[in-house]
Amino acid sequence: MPQLPGKLEETLDLLDLVPDRTERIQLLIDIADRFEEVPPRLARRPFSDDHLVPACESQAYVWGEERPDGNLDFHFAVENPQGISAKSLAVILDEGLSGAPLEQVAAVPQDLVYRVFGRELSMGKSMGLMGMVAMVASMARKKMTSDGTPAGPSGAGSRGAT
Amino acid sequence: MSEIESRGYVNPDVLVSTDWVSQHLQDPQIRIVESNEDPLLHGTGHIPGAVEIDWTRDLNDQVRRDYLDHQGFSALMQRLGIGKDTTVVFYGDRNNWWATYAYWVFQLFGHAKAKIMDGGRIKWTKENRQLSREVPQYPPADYQAKARDDKKIRAFREQVLDHLKSKGRLIDVRSPAEYTGERLHMPEYPNEGALRGGHIPGAANVPWARAVNPDDGTFKPASDLKAIYEGEARLSPQDDVVVYCRIGERSSHTWFVLTHLLGYPKVRNYDGSWTEWGNLVGVPIER
Numbered sequence: 023m024p025q026l027p028g029k030l031e032e033t034l035d036l037l038d039l040v041p042d043r044t045e046r047i048q049l050l051i052d053i054a055d056r057f058e059e060v061p062p063r064l065a066r067r068p069f070s071d072d073h074l075v076p077a078c079e080s081q082a083y084v085w086g087e088e089r090p091d092g093n094l095d096f097h098f099a100v101e102n103p104q105g106i107s108a109k110s111l112a113v114i115l116d117e118g119l120s121g122a123p124l125e126q127v128a129a130v131p132q133d134l135v136y137r138v139f140g141r142e143l144s145m146g147k148s149m150g151l152m153g154m155v156a157m158v159a160s161m162a163r164k165k166m167t168s169d170g171t172p173a174g175p176s177g178a179g180s181r182g183a184t
Numbered sequence: 185m186s187e188i189e190s191r192g193y194v195n196p197d198v199l200v201s202t203d204w205v206s207q208h209l210q211d212p213q214i215r216i217v218e219s220n221e222d223p224l225l226h227g228t229g230h231i232p233g234a235v236e237i238d239w240t241r242d243l244n245d246q247v248r249r250d251y252l253d254h255q256g257f258s259a260l261m262q263r264l265g266i267g268k269d270t271t272v273v274f275y276g277d278r279n280n281w282w283a284t285y286a287y288w289v290f291q292l293f294g295h296a297k298a299k300i301m302d303g304g305r306i307k308w309t310k311e312n313r314q315l316s317r318e319v320p321q322y323p324p325a326d327y328q329a330k331a332r333d334d335k336k337i338r339a340f341r342e343q344v345l346d347h348l349k350s351k352g353r354l355i356d357v358r359s360p361a362e363y364t365g366e367r368l369h370m371p372e373y374p375n376e377g378a379l380r381g382g383h384i385p386g387a388a389n390v391p392w393a394r395a396v397n398p399d400d401g402t403f404k405p406a407s408d409l410k411a412i413y414e415g416e417a418r419l420s421p422q423d424d425v426v427v428y429c430r431i432g433e434r435s436s437h438t439w440f441v442l443t444h445l446l447g448y449p450k451v452r453n454y455d456g457s458w459t460e461w462g463n464l465v466g467v468p469i470e471r
Contacts, residue, residue, distance in 0.1 A: 043241075047227045054224065079221075079278075104277050104305065106224040142240040144221050145377060145430060145459075 027126045030118025034137055043140070050139070054110035056117075060085055060097040069099060075157050078150035080105025082112065086161040094127070094165060095120040096158055107139060111151050114138060115158055124171070127162035130155060188302060192406035194447025198440075199302045199403065200273055202311055208273075209233055215266050215322075216273050219282040220305070229315030231275065231308060235264045235322070239282055239433070243289045254329040257293045261329065265322025268295075275301035275308065279393055279401040281437055288436035288453060291337055293329045300440065306401040337439065339426050339452035341460055344384065345467070353423045354387035355413075357438045358430060358458065363389040365471045377430070378462025382471040384428070388417040392434040395441045409446055421448050428454040428461070 026034070040046045064085050065073065073083040081101035086094040096119055098112035119127050132152040135143070139151070189196045208214045209232055216234040218226050226236040237243065242260055245252055252260065266272060272290065276283035280300055290298050301308070309315070334340075339347070347354070356363050365381025383389065394412055396403055403409075413419045425442060427435040432455025442448040461467060 044227075047224055051224055051227050054228075103309075104222060104225055106228055107222050110224060139223065142223060142238060144239070144433070147221055 025126065026130065027119055027122035029122070030114070030130070030134075033114055033118050034134075037138060043142075046140070050110045051106065053113050054106050056113050057098075057100070057109040060099045064097055065099070069101075075150065075153040077146075077153045078108065079146055080108035080150060082108045082150070082154055084154065084157045084161065086158075086165065088165070089121060091121075092165075092169060093121050093124055094162060096161075098154075107147065107151060108154065111135070111138065111154055115154065119158060124162045124166045124169075128159050128166060130159050132156050132159075191403070193403075193445040194406075195444045198299055198444040200299050201302055202308050202313060205231065205273060205275075205301050205308075206313060213269065213271055214273060215264065215270050216275070216301075217264070217283075217286065218276055218305070219274060219286040220277040221282050222277055225277055225305070227317070229317055232314055232316040232318070233320050234275075235320060237264075237286050239285060243286060251289055251292060251332065254293060254331050257329040257332070258327050261295075261327035262324045265325050267325040267327055269297065270325070271297040271299065273299045273301055275304045277305045279306070279396045279437070280304035281392070281434060284440040285433045285436040288337065288439055292332045292334060294333065295329075303400050303402040310400060337443075337452055339454040341454075341456050341464065341467075343452075344426055344428075344454050344456075344461075347424070347426050348385065348468070350424075351386075353419055353425045354384050355417060355419070355425060355427045355435075355438060355442075356383045356387040356389050356429070357392035357427060357435045358383075358389070359391055360389060362430070362458070363387075377459045380462045380469055382462075382469040383458075384461060385468050385470040387428075387470075388419075390417050390438070392429065392437045395438065395445075403441065403445060406445060409441060413442065413446065419448075421446065423448070423450070425451045426454050427451065428457040430458050431455060432457045 037046065040049055064087060069083045073085055075082040075084060083099040085097040087097060089095060096116050098116065100108045100112060132155045134155055135148060135151040188199050188201060205216065216231050217237050218230050218234045219237045219239060220226055223238060243251060274283035274287050283300055283304060287298055287300060363383045390412060395409060419425060425448060427438045429435040432453055435453050435457065439451050439453045442451045
């Protein structure tokens with residue numbers, strides 16, 4: 023099992039140092055304040071449903087943009103203005119996974135959501151946030167498949183735009 | 185007559201407007217309580233003076249699947265500075281979904297002085313009303329709650345089975361995909377926390393959010409609600425009704441609508457809902 027990308031692990035370690043709920047919430051809000059929407063050169067409204075995260079009630083969208091080295095940068099949009107958790111997770115995924123080796127991104131577990139937000143999430147909220155992680159990992163798997171790199175047992179992605 | 189009163193609800197006093205709340209921000213007899221699905225939202229700014237109730241941390245037993253007991257409720261009220269005579273005004277995100285859930289739990293302990301701010305957080309923010317990040321401090325209240333009463337507004341699985349035998353009415357407030365069981369088959373995504381998909385036999389499917397106007401989260405007028413629940417779902421006010429969803433949160437919203445806005449005297453919320461029913465051995469399921 024590949025390790026988590028170093029930048030993501032750093033963020034998770036930082037969050038682990040803040041067990042107090044109120045302080046952690048403030049830290050996650052501060053992270054959400056850094057959210058930047060997908061640049062217009064990649065996508066404009068109305069966004070394509072191809073990039074819509076299934077099961078995410080905050081209407082989150084994800085795009086993968088190829089770097090010269092073949093790895094991916096990830097970009098997000100969150101249409102629900104009250105989707106603060108989705109924005110916070112988007113920043114964590116962007117800062118932690120953009121440019122990381124594809125095999126590491128493809129192996130990021132969905133329960134990362136609980137390490138970030140704790141277990142005090144509704145099932146609907148968990149599903150939406152896990153869907154964001156799953157979609158990013160799926161994009162990495164699809165890219166590996168299209169590159170001809172074995173994507174591993176969970177790499178069932180089809181060839182196509184990420 | 186206020187705009188809310190003009191909508192024809194049986195009990196319009198259970199709703200207050202955003203205007204009303206803004207005029208009572210300094211009222212010591214009022215405690216504004218925010219309850220959201222998104223745990224970060226309250227911290228980004230809330231109605232000045234509002235305290236937060238987190239549904240998992242504050243309303244649930246932390247070990248068993250159950251709500252807090254009367255001692256836990258008393259401690260919560262004491263911490264939030266809510267006395268027996270304090271009127272609690274709930275609001276929240278997602279069309280007051282979690283606000284009505286908190287309201288319903290409060291009714292298990294008989295705290296009748298409770299209201300919902302019509303439109304919830306979305307309406308307050310759309311009106312560009314003041315938000316604050318200041319954490320309010322209130323002196324602890326002396327609140328001795330009576331024992332939780334589950335009989336009138338809460339249903340357990342054995343009661344739902346009896347309800348089925350007696351041809352009682354059921355409303356499944358989940359999405360159509362959950363109601364049909366289709367949702368369990370979505371690849372790569374977590375299921376509903378249940379081994380089987382579908383719905384309790386005979387249940388009508390009325391997704392909870394149909395009771396609100398999507399633009400501002402306010403409740404629809406009584407005539408529209410009657411068209412949905414009585415015209416389409418064939419309920420009548422005399423019915424014994426059980427509502428359910430996945431864990432009883434969305435259905436508390438429909439419980440609120442049927443009980444207070446349409447005045448149905450016998451509505452119970454089955455909070456075990458599909459996460460219990462869909463995992464039970466041998467119970468009937470319809471798809």
